[in-house]
Amino acid sequence: MKDNKIEFRVNGETRIYEGDPLRRLLDVLREDLGLTGPKDGCGEGECGACSILLDGEVVNSCLIPVGTIQGQEVLTVEGLNETDQGKCIVEAYADAGAVQCGFCIPGMVMATEALLRKNPSPDEAAVRKAISGNLCRCTGYDQIVDAVLMAADRGKGLW
């Protein structure tokens, strides 16, 4: 395996990665950069706990080999939480009672941000569709749906 130098941006900062290009982006974020917001729930792209935004699209970082993201922009929950949009979503999740064990929630928050960027005033059906790639075993999703609608309502003009 040949080592490559890969340059990409994480939460607005340029990062240069030298090492195995097949390593999962999730591991690079967690182990090398200390960004533990994205969680390892299944390792096969089914649960969405590792969701991040890659050039604005929500993706499962457990399925992305780090070598494939040359020049791309990664946003994790840590970066999102520094923005007004991120704070609005996090507050809405807390107020709507959408958080129980919390393990899936950072991924849910990223899926929420991706939805609201495309559709700042979603209805319930649109919300359910947007978070359908993120599994939650605690909440039954109802209060997560409430949280997304609450964020959209409170954050009018942010997206």
Next chain:
Amino acid sequence: MSHPISRSVRRKDAVDKAAGKCMYLSDLYPSAPLYGRCFYSSIARGRIVSRKLPPLPEGYWIVGASDIPGKNSLHMLIEDWPVFADTHVRYLGQIIYLVVGPDKQKILEILEAIEVEYEEETPCYTLEESAALVGGAQHGEDNVYTRYDINLGDIVEPFKKAARVLENEYYTGYQEHVYMEPQSMYGEWLDDSFVLHASAQCPYYIRKSLKGALGMDPEKIRVIQTATGGAFGGKEHFPDVLAGPLAVAVYKIRKPVKIVLDRKEDLAYTVKRHPSAVHFRTALDSDGNILAHDIDLRLDGGAFASCSAVVLARAVFTIGNVYNIPHIRVCGRAYCTNKPPSDAFRGFGAPQAVFAMESHMNYLACETGTDPLEYRQPYLFKQGDVTITEGRVHEKVLLPEMTERILEMSGYREKHEEYKNIPGKGIGLSYFLHGCGFTGNGERDLIKARIYLKKNEEDRVFIYGSNVEMGQGLMTTFCKVASRALDIPFDQVEYVQPDTAVVPDSGPTVASRSISVVGFLVQKAAEKLKDQWVSGQAQEIIQDYEPPEGLVEWDQDALKGDAYPAYSWGINVIEVEVDPVTCEVDTKGVWGVYDVGVPIDRQIVEGQINGGMVQALGYSHLEKLECRNGRFSQATMADYIIPTSMDFPSTQSDILDNPFEYGAFGAKGAGEMVFDGAAPAFTAAVSQAVDAVIDEIPVLPETIMELTDEGQ
């Protein structure tokens, strides 16, 4: 009128969790110095005849039975489950070795190179094979872990004079917990002690389980709970099973080791919900009234006992459900089979029992030509009625009010009538209850819960107990209870992270006991602290469990008395449409009305209701888990289907207050009861839609296809 404590507050842990700042075990130690990974048996039953281990590079270890400093057994209820398989294996997936080292890839290579040769024995995979002692008895002389018999009244006479006897059998399948955070732990050797950090429900259970294996003073085994990303019973006893090998490895190597299961291992080798088979014979008079039930209840316990005895107890004590039937005989048995052990899972035997009873009530109603809702009414429990164990229903029973409320919310009566003439549409209803706390004298004689309440000089108050926050909101509800009893702001109270070196043993986080039993201790301690409050001074209250008064004394040998001090109650209605071609079921409406005493936080209880409902609908409809030749066929989360946000509509619910004298501010348990009723309501709805009796879950399209084909 709601109690003021029910008004929702923002959960203490919500913002940190949503912002990704809450540190779960794998976040605390993202890259560990040493990783551990298990080598599992590849057959379901047999003798280990030879082992060939590869040469190990520097800094790698293979840890097994010969490294155990103490006994090769984990102490759960009994001590049958070995730390490492030594001479025999009893299920496919039993841990034989733990491979430890710094590089995950290298560990995989070592695992690949280990060769274990077996002499295979004939495994038993079903209840029938277990009862027939296929391959010889494995547990005792009859493969029965536990048998519980109940004889309420006398069934002989009613069966003699019965005008009709109806019988049927009901089956429930496996269910996997799928806590989103896989099993995770990190062990280290510090100051001559083994210190374990673990995602777990019961820190003191782990300590008890390791004591014999390590041959150490329990004070030298310290267990610290880390933020727990879901559990549902799956982190009640299974952490013992991973902590055993980890502890032996750390004892040997004296370096920190981390084990985090990957999802495939977690699905394949961790414990599951008990499959069940319940046979009912019912004696009816000439008007179709129930005279007596004769019930045979069997649970598939898998390869080791774990807590099957207690799950069986709850199933047996719940099988009468919400009905006052004076003559019931129950024979309950939990069997040993050569499959991964079955264990605790939200509801703990109650969902299986409720499914059987509610399905059977529908069957009786159908066979006697009676409306299923009307058929149930004469039997509903009232205050003072005698329970299946000859205890009493001490509390006021709100079932009539709850029935009225759910009929109004769901339109059940009108829809049930209308759908009789509309093929493909159906609506179903279920009643259920859940006993709060440990069975019988368990709280008084076994658990003996203790908590501390400490106040520092800044007048901040800290609650010390061993019950864990695992998503259910315990940290928040306990602090609400203390702050209200003390009449101080919520933010002035904190819940201390459970650590056996710091907190007293207030018991495990199980059995719908946390808020009703331990929460009550928090309230009592807070009331005492309020009386003694001296501002600016450090103060401490120790509060021990005291049993409620006025209960019918429990006799564990006779299984008579009050099995539980109080019950939580619920009614569910589910509405479905079934596609006539694909047999896909579309759930159109979901309703629930509940009595949880007093909800300590309305939003948190609604979270339990919604989450319990969807998890139970998954159990009813999506979560097929088959064990073939000892191996689960569903190997990944793409195969084992849990509900997504698209599968079920939102749950419409209401909660009626009914304060429990011995619960915190009147609270009873909520976390499990909300799971118990969805399955029979769902199958009743599908039954009406396809006009066929359904006696098994999960109900998959292929099941419906078979039923409707048979019908034609």
